[in-house]
Amino acid sequence: MVRKMGVYAVLAFCLYGLFFYWYLFHFANTTLPFEYQGSKADPSTFLNGRELSLSEEYSKVRNLLFFLSTPFEWLFYFLILLFGFSKAFKRWADSSTKYKVLQMPIYLIWLSFFAFVATFPLNYINYSLSKTYHISTQSFPSWMKDELIDFWISYGTWLIIVPVLYWLMKKSKKRWWLYGWMLSVPFTLFMMFLQPVVIDPLYNDFYPLKNQELETKILALADKADIPAKHVFEVNMADKTNAMNAYVNGIGSSARIVLWDTTLNRLNDNQILFIMAHEMGHYVEKHIYFGIAGYLLLSLFGLYLTHRLMNWAIKHWGKELKITDIRDIRSLPLFFMILSMLLFVSSPLSNLVSRYEETRADRYAIEMTKNPEAAITSFQELSRSGLSQVNPPLLVKIFRYTHPSMLDRISMLEEYEIKHRHK
Template sequence: MFRILMLFIAAILIAGLPTESLFAQAGASDFDVEQASRAYIDTLQGAELEKSNQYFQGGYWLILWAALVGILVDFLILQSRLSARFRDWAERVTSRKWLQPGLYTLPYVIAGFLLTLPWTIYTGFFRERQYGLISQNFGGWFGEQMIGLIISLVIFPLLIMAIFAVIRRAPKTWWIWGTGVISIFLFIGLLLGPVFIAPLFNDYEQMAKGPMRDQIVAMAAEYDIPADNIYVFDQSKQHKRISANVSGIGPTIRISLNDNLLERTDPAEVAAVMGHELGHYVLGHTWRAVLILALIVAVGLFIVARLSPRLVERHGEKWGIRSISDPAVIPLLSLILTVYFFAATPAINGMIRINESDADRFGLDSAREPDGFAKVAMRLSEYRKIEPGPVEEMLFFDHPSGATRVRMSMQWKAGHVKNPLMLNPGKLEKE
């Protein structure tokens, strides 16, 4: 569905194309990397380990079921001729061809929201509450879903109108121009999202002056990253996961830390996280993300452009679809895209994961806090399987696993710290 495409766009903003870097190979002969790594990895055991594994492994099936739910919803909208009715309504409201796809999108988005709502409630609220990973009550959570729906009702009509404009003007090559349209929307989202979208879900306040802010400013200054705007946002109202980001472009560039990061971790961990996030900016991952996303979308739209006319020719009369330029075709186009993105999931995960690994290396080099980095990896393993098999990690992980990250940090420690010490981190406190 087109809403799945937009969710993909939002998710991949934190990713990009990988670059390569290597650790120094020198190490201390009396520092055992594997033993130091196990000291951290083995802090997650028993019921907590089982809970983390069950949650993350259950997510493997959610990828499949989410795709099937999306396919089923679009098929129902087609088969019931709801799509044709939405189109007929848009034509009654206006005779302007350029505006009709945008009007069509309004009932289509609402219908998709309502039809998928039971699934969304289960995966987004009840399952998260089952594993203790959500702080909101149902009212607060559902309120944010409604905000997301309103945003969709603003963005999707504009996107669909632009795509159908190029379909009408270039019916043979519309997939090329459509890729350009989506790239433009992505650029606008990068520019405006941190200023206008993110504050709809959380309150952002300038980070208070102090040693931690001074350290972040110094780290950013080392790589000429604008650090005039450093914000703390109240994500603890939604969950207890730690996170931070460097977002925006040009005048909207800002560094943001969630309150969980400041409240649950020590300064070494904060520095490790910020080094990673600054790495995304310095290594140009956002712009590479735009490029790789454009290529991925281009392939998807090319497939859509080849398959959809044949399906319209065969089933169009039954579904009430007149042609590929008819807004009623939207569920068919998005159904094909859903299948495409599902099939491409391992490749997309791999690109993001390698990129995240590059940011990890940069963060270790800039923050020089290998033990802080290892602690953060363990905290993230509260909801990510700590030690998957190699094939499992390749297929399902869009970030390096906790074990991979801990070993990376200990390898860095062996190669860069003079006379590194073996630490017994003990059990991380439960917040």
């Protein structure tokens, strides 16, 4: 029975992968609707033939890797349970030390290490792909350093969360998910506060914007929007990527507006001011706080469903999965698998909300700067630097896009330009 379940799981993953290969490479239509052809949203008007071809090639492979990577995690955790590796990790942890307080961290390091090794090939293919298409400029040692930082941050975070969750399970088998969620609220806020000042600097160097004249213009925009900003931060990304980005993160006194140096190098002042106005739109409309509230609400339902699904799975397949009780640390791969599934299933909703907020920020930015030409050309340059599809396939947009497609963003700006041309 165990072998049969393993074969079915691998077969299901292969069929799933074949479906998305067929969908992305043979079925999905990314050509522009007739009414947008020749407009400023038409990539043929701002990309040359080679760039158009590379954009399509790169996007298809990158999207396929995205759709393969998350279900691969599910398959990994399922096989870890099915073939007794979780049981083995527990045995190795117990035999390594007589101190119970150290046994769970040892179990977790074994599980984390095997997960890192299993997912490394896909991560490396992603890195190699971005190098091939000249998106990434990062050396392998630098990339490997970031991967290891990711590993230890993830391990450290789960080392805090997992012991607390399993302690709560032992105290209250029926209500652990609720108590865990209540503790997650201050923990989430604390991590949001730490992100820009502790975690992000582990990967890159951050410093106040060196272009004082540009910073003065940005701070004037911030003052116009009643944003108490004192600095705009610049981050060195040119050694890692040719892509461009700007973002706002953190909460309270740790909140930062950040520009990648690649953005500064490739866009002019007017284009950068539009991008900064976009980020200010997020601040003014409190999108960060709405995002936190939405995340916490989803996590409440997610933990409840995880509780129900874990108990259901153990009841029906506990023998095959080598788990007799949800409170046994050997059930952790099942917890991770179900949590990952729920995040994937909920991503269309969270992405839809995010795209709405990004559209609001775009509208705020164009109303503030009133420079549609700078806005449109900045999006065109973003498309070029990241080789992103202007009109992505529907399933890609639903599951991947936290921002509107470039077709949606540029066409909205073009409508604004036409509407206000004679005013």
